[in-house]
Amino acid sequence: MSQTPDPLKGYRGRARETLTRFGVRVWSDVHLENDTGSRFSGVILPRSETFDDLHIVIKMKNGYNVGIHVDRVNGIAEVGYKEAVYKIPEKEFPRQDSLPNVTLLGTGGTIASRLDYRTGAVIPAFTPGELYGAVPELADICNLQTKKLFGVFSENMSVEQYVVLARAIGDEIAAGVDGIVVGHGTDTMGHTAAILSFMVQSSPVPIVIVGSQRSSDRPSSDAALNLIHAVRSAAYCDIAEVQICMFGPTSDRYGLLHRGTRCRKMHSSYRSTFRTIGDIPLAIVGREKFTYLTAEYNRRDRTRQVVIDPVYDDRTTILYYYPGMRPDVVDAIVEKGYRGIVIAGTGLGHVNKPLYPAIKRAVDRGVHVVMTVQTLWGYVQMYVYDTGRDLMNLGIVPLENMIPETALMKLSWVLGHTDDRGEVRRMMLEPVAHEITQREPHNGYLIMQGGLPEIDEWIATHWK
């Protein structure tokens, strides 16, 4: 961290030359005059390295940014220098003995943040003091402690992080907290929720994963409300499982608690993107209360002993089957040394015949092949057609209604324990955290079809 920051941050080539020539740098307060005599007064901003090397960006006094072409710069005079200080004001988080203790574990997603008005950069608020400054409502809910485990984007979460996270959760539980919140980017939140459901079993307290779909630097952000919902769930909710807590509808109304093994991000940008697949959510988190939607969950119980089992083998993959898939794909995976393949098959769990020999070769080489459905909803039922029965005879394990990403996480976790075919099969089929359920309720599958008169009528009269 002793590296000196580049005073011409992001500027390359001719733009960099121009700044150097006039002896100014990023954050210089300048008067820039162009070839027609227009004067631009303001601060030179850092430039994104992916942009061209022909423009200098100035944040003008009125708050707007403009880019000026280097060919048109007649002169730049520095009149001051104002470096941005990326610091969030800290206010001491008030402690009240009567309130529950909650720990927020940070993985890198920003839930609360401050905005840098000059660059638009988002500066994460993370310490209790910073969070209190950004979301003061939290102090009425609990005594909050925070721990930053690592700072990675959601898509970079991986095996090392899963293990660290599971252990940290174990430590917090051992320390006696009343609930745990995990701040997480939303893209791979479902994967993390699934793996934690296997690595952290029989938790005595709620473990609630939360993030935001609109970053917290925006007035319309869902971040603050999501955080409030999550912290309240960790502090008071009765469900002592790994859960995802995110917006129910896109309106600012209530959050939903989804079971970690059955939850999936279903829209690239909607606030209400997370949905429980093949079942209903656990509970509604309202402003005043929790509405439990099921009685089937592990209740909060401080005497229960948590089991932390943080093993993982990342030599696993998902094979998303498509018509005409060539068998050499499977061979390639095997050759590269993978130990487990989750197939997301069509329909009830199918792949085409030309793949069979390749699958047989894989199984024969000791690779564990399991079947899920790319329809996401519904069960793998390979005994219905001959093709399915053939596949089972090859040694593929049908995973009932486990969703593909959860199956990948579980297979990785199981292969961290054993390589024995029978044992792998037994562990994959024995539900740990409802990743396989015995029944699918009829309201567990609802993708309402817009355009139908009754659906449109419902949409028109309810806050989306």
Added chain:
Amino acid sequence: MSSTIDYAEVGLICGLEVHQQLLTERKMFCRCPAGRYTRTHDGEVLRHMRPTLSELGEYDGTALMEFKTKKNIIYLLHKENVCTYEMDDTPPFLVNQQAVDVALEQSLMLNCDIVDEVHIARKQYLDGSIPTGFQRTAIVGVNGRLPFRGRELSIVQVSVEEDSCREVSDRGHLVVWRTDRLGMPLIETVTGPDLFTPEEAAEAILLIGRVCRSTGHVRVGMGASRQDVNVSVRGGRRVEIKGVPKAGWAVRLVHGEAVRQVNLIGLRDELRGRGFTTADSIAVTSADVTGVFAASELTRLRPDEWERFVKTDSRRSGFELGAGEYCVRAVRLRGLAGTLNWPTQPDLTFAHELAGRIRVIAGLDQAPILYHSEKWPDYRGALQELRKIRSVLQCKPEDGVVVVWGPNEDTQTAVNEIRLRYLDAIDGVPNETRQPFPDGTTDFERILPGPDRMYPDTDSPPTAITRERVQGLKVALAPRPWDREARYAAAGVPARVSHYLIRRGGASLVDRLVAQAGADLKLAGFLIGERLKGLRRAGVPVHQITMERWLELFAALKERPVLGEAWDWIVRPMAESPLLTVREIVDRKLHGPEPADWRAAIPTAVEAVRSRLGGEDRPKLVRASVRGLVRALRGRVPMKDVVAAVTAAVGGHP
């Protein structure tokens, strides 16, 4: 403290921000159609706006105020005109380059310097008018100027931005917005503070309007152009009168604001004279006096009356209404007697300033919003009740009293807001955005936000504007209105007509007719600028006439100018029967060219009329005879020749 002031003496200064919607097919950051308005909706979203921390770690002044109002915001959606971008559930798509082009054109028209790289910024709005909480906006041109009243009006900048929602209702803590207009591209033209009288402000609005219209690429009609007028006087502060719909309104609004600021400066001096100089010096206390009015003849304050209001106006607790029981709250203003009746705008007093803030920030909006000791209503028991609350508040004679009512928590917000408004008064004129009304008054809308609410839009990459692009637009640029006006004036077209032509887009047609059909400018200006109005008003679809047909008509006119006298007879079928050529229309409507023997037939025609009418009223006889000949001769023979021939024929029979 008067309604007539010398603008130069008080140092009146105005500047404009003129907003003009662009005629693009789609919206600015998504692919929804632009300009498709709906009155109904098929979806709703409920949201709240939360202020984001600014660089100093404090909430921006406006932001803080908006958050205090704790507004529930509902957006009405219609599938026809919004997608998930407008409801802030999808990030922006790349900026509509057609909109950027029009903004560039406008910048060129105004002699602006074009920005080399356009950067999208976010401008925060927490009133809910934009679901993201900010407007995406970008400067495309700076440093322009245009001729105005023999001097120059400077143009600070031209920006292109997305339009906001239309307000449907604002009741208590609930504001409802319609999203159809949201996201439509518009340009904002910002002038320098170069206008010094209300009339100049109005005139400049019209002038910039003509510049916008000159591009031919802007929308017209209700709401397509709106302006914010910034006003200050010496010693006052910039106040933005937002969304003035018509130039004509500006005259009274600017005058009213100048008077308001002069009076507020007077109040500032009065307050300072009384020793109010610091925040601590303003002492405001309050008490719950609901009981005093339980059976009052001032029915508005009675709890039963409130219950009736809540019911008939369907106000829901925790939604339109703030928290708490109904409360009448009396507020003591220590040492501030006489200030409530202090004049502000013409015919209004300082109490109106308080009411505006209470309405917006505390969400107490039941008219008249407050009662006060300097204009206590007259009813039986009025004096006793006023005395009662004064004694509850332990008022001294030099204290003022304000009474507000509504949900308890809102009344407490109101008390604090009263204190804050007095604090501003010590300082003179607060920076505000004010909403205009047709009667020429304005009311508080929000605190004027500062540059701190602007920050880069990290969702949108910058657009480099190449010199080739600018050059291409320059070549195709329509004439600037002042150049055109000068040319038209030289040809004898009255200013009124040329303004009309520029505003309604007829000028480009006139120019083409002159250039391509060799039409006479004055005549073309008259026909298109004046004669077309009548047909348009009569509902004839003249806009459907293609350029080719206009050229055909004016070529025929050049050959036979007399056809112009049969204008309506020819233009109406041109609009209504697009399949007929101009020649066919002329042939059908006008029975051929000038008849060789028309003069010979005149005496007979006059005789026939004379015998029908009887008498010897010669002017009447001339009129009636000409009228009889119009049907057969209009567009074939110049009417002045017909009149001369008829007059001669009439005169030939003494």
